[in-house]
Amino acid sequence: MTKPFHGVLAMNQRSGSSPFTLAVCAEMVFRDLPIIERVRRIDALGFQVEIWDWTKHDIRALADTGATFSSMTGYIDGTLADPEGAERLVETARESIAVATSLGIPRLNLHGTGLDGQGLPVKPGAEMTGPMWIQAADTLRRLADLGQQHGVTFVLENLNAAVDHPRVPFARAEDVLALVASVDRPEVRIMLDLYHAQIGEGNLVELVRRCAPYIGEVQVADVPGRCEPGTGEIHYPAIARALVEIGYSGTVGLEAWASGDGELALQRFRDAFTL
Ligand SMILES: O=C(O)C(=O)CO
Numbered sequence: 001m002t003k004p005f006h007g008v009l010a011m012n013q014r015s016g017s018s019p020f021t022l023a024v025c026a027e028m029v030f031r032d033l034p035i036i037e038r039v040r041r042i043d044a045l046g047f048q049v050e051i052w053d054w055t056k057h058d059i060r061a062l063a064d065t066g067a068t069f070s071s072m073t074g075y076i077d078g079t080l081a082d083p084e085g086a087e088r089l090v091e092t093a094r095e096s097i098a099v100a101t102s103l104g105i106p107r108l109n110l111h112g113t114g115l116d117g118q119g120l121p122v123k124p125g126a127e128m129t130g131p132m133w134i135q136a137a138d139t140l141r142r143l144a145d146l147g148q149q150h151g152v153t154f155v156l157e158n159l160n161a162a163v164d165h166p167r168v169p170f171a172r173a174e175d176v177l178a179l180v181a182s183v184d185r186p187e188v189r190i191m192l193d194l195y196h197a198q199i200g201e202g203n204l205v206e207l208v209r210r211c212a213p214y215i216g217e218v219q220v221a222d223v224p225g226r227c228e229p230g231t232g233e234i235h236y237p238a239i240a241r242a243l244v245e246i247g248y249s250g251t252v253g254l255e256a257w258a259s260g261d262g263e264l265a266l267q268r269f270r271d272a273f274t275l
Contacts, residue, residue, distance in 0.1 A: 018275075020249060022251070023254070025219075027052050028257055035057060043066070059102060062103060071107040072108065074109050077092045081132040109157055140185075144183060152187070157191035159171040159200075160199035192211050208242045212246040226256055256269075
């Protein structure tokens with residue numbers, strides 16, 4: 001089916017040569033449009049599409065857009081690091097896998113509640129104990145088995161506890177790296193969110209190098225403000241070069257608000273990741 005054409009911008013993007021697959025989070029851009037229209041617009045501009053909680057969306061309508069989806073949230077409820085929460089997480093991950101498979105989505109994101117157990121035994125602000133680490137690794141191994149069975153990858157995302165996710169334990173990229181490395185299964189990788197990492201940890205190029213063997217996807221936005229690359233303090237062209245140097249050619253997802261015009265934000269994103 002021929003896709004709608006959105007002028008010069010679409011033309012530039014199709015002729016660009018990013019070494020990465022570029023995706024855009026439909027939850028954060030073109031927010032004056034209904035979600036399905038956002039998905040169509042992002043797709044028409046030549047990007048893959050990320051969605052969050054699938055229970056909030058009409059799955060049939062998403063499928064009918066014909067868009068290619070990069071990732072979605074990989075669970076509805078549960079937490080990694082306590083036994084009861086882990087059961088719920090694995091159960092709801094099964095439901096998410098069914099939806100992901102129907103939409104051809106390769107990566108299921110475990111973020112936020114998957115780590116901190118909001119309202120569950122692992123409370124925000126809790127110190128992570130040894131048994132919690134062991135439980136989290138066990139839960140991830142169970143998810144890896146599911147992922148292997150169904151051909152999907154679970155990506156564990158680092159968050160920042162300073163601005164967006166106050167007092168969330170287990171959020172640092174260093175901790176996510178330690179967990180994913182200890183599980184060491186191809187179906188469990190890192191969703192390396194460089195916006196969150198810049199706020200929480202910094203030293204991004206070094207972080208990219210350390211995470212190299214375990215990256216499942218990279219997410220980007222600038223700091224402060226969580227808008228598109230080029231609006232803040234992160235030098236994304238240097239990050240793009242570092243990603244190429246470690247041999248990464250996978251997906252880079254824009255998980256950012258547009259600082260102004262939505263199409264311009266997407267163009268800036270593409271420019272930052274076109275070497
Ligand atoms: O909740 C957030 O801040 C995220 O980055 C989700 O992917």
